[in-house]
Amino acid sequence: MKTLVIVAHPEIKESSTQLFLKEIAIKHEGITWLELNNASINNVEKNRSLLKENQRIIFQFPLLWYSAPGILFEWLRLNIKQTDDTWLAEKELGIVVNIGQAAKNYRIGASEQNSLSSLLSPLGSLANKLKMKLMPYFLIEKFEYLDEQKKKRLMIDYLQYLDLDQPISFEERQLWVISRLKKLVEVSKNDKLQLILNNVVEQKEKLDELKNEIKLIREAENNQY
Structure with a gap:
């Protein structure tokens, strides 16, 4: 953009x-x-x-x-x-x-x-x-x-x-932050920034897993009727 x-x-x-x-x-x-x-x-x-x-x-x-x-x-x-x-x-x-x-x-x-x-x-x-x-x-x-x-x-x-x-969706905000952090880490080689990036990526992965689990539960409930 x-x-x-x-x-x-x-x-x-x-x-x-x-x-x-x-x-x-x-x-x-x-x-x-x-x-x-x-x-x-x-x-x-x-x-x-x-x-x-x-x-x-x-x-x-x-x-x-x-x-x-x-x-x-x-x-x-x-x-x-x-x-x-x-x-x-x-x-x-x-x-x-x-x-x-x-x-x-x-x-x-x-x-x-x-x-x-x-x-x-x-x-x-x-x-x-x-x-x-x-x-x-x-x-x-x-x-x-x-x-x-x-x-x-x-x-x-x-x-x-x-x-x-x-x-802007919440997921788009997450991906934007991850993308920006990756660029900063590449330029600065800063260990603290790398730790922050790793933590953000980990939290997003956990949230994605939770969303998938909720989706599967809802699909299972809908198939019961």
């Missing part, structure tokens, strides 16, 4: 959230990181080339005044045409959005009175107009309050959102 991450943030160098995500994304093959600014939004030839080269397009931004930052819509105005559905069709569009408060506030009857789905619906309409496949949005809430363990979890979830088909 080749993924283009288009980052719209008015003060990106001051954003701990975007710096964290950037550090993760730029280290992995198949992911292109594009920060929007006055220069990049006007480089139409390069932008359209990137859109054609990548199968998954990600719009990434903080929610500002209940919408994406204006620079994203300016980039769309300059770089996308309605007739582009001829080659954008069947590409995937994902949305990574970070908010500074709890997600539970964004629903009918809560403090913000609107759901995130309704606030992000203009981008959903764009995907529909261009015949793109809209992925479920990826939400990051209150990043500044996350501890190290939660940041590690976010790192894995974020990379899998960029890399894996949606929706």
Whole structure:
């Protein structure tokens, strides 16, 4: 999967959230990181080339005044045409959005009175107009309050959102982790990483055996009737 991450943030160098995500994304093959600014939004030839080269397009931004930052819509105005559905069709569009408060506030009857789905619906309409496949949005809430363990979890979830088909099954998550660990072990020759890899593989094998046993039991029960 080749993924283009288009980052719209008015003060990106001051954003701990975007710096964290950037550090993760730029280290992995198949992911292109594009920060929007006055220069990049006007480089139409390069932008359209990137859109054609990548199968998954990600719009990434903080929610500002209940919408994406204006620079994203300016980039769309300059770089996308309605007739582009001829080659954008069947590409995937994902949305990574970070908010500074709890997600539970964004629903009918809560403090913000609107759901995130309704606030992000203009981008959903764009995907529909261009015949793109809209992925479920990826939400990051209150990043500044996350501890190290939660940041590690976010790192894995974020990379899998960029890399894996949606929706992601538990088995696909397991295989993804094993694949990543194998690459790290090959490069680093780290004994501790090898032990972690061995443990993950062992746990997956045990889970697969348990699933097979449950399947056989169910088949046996069904054959009794």
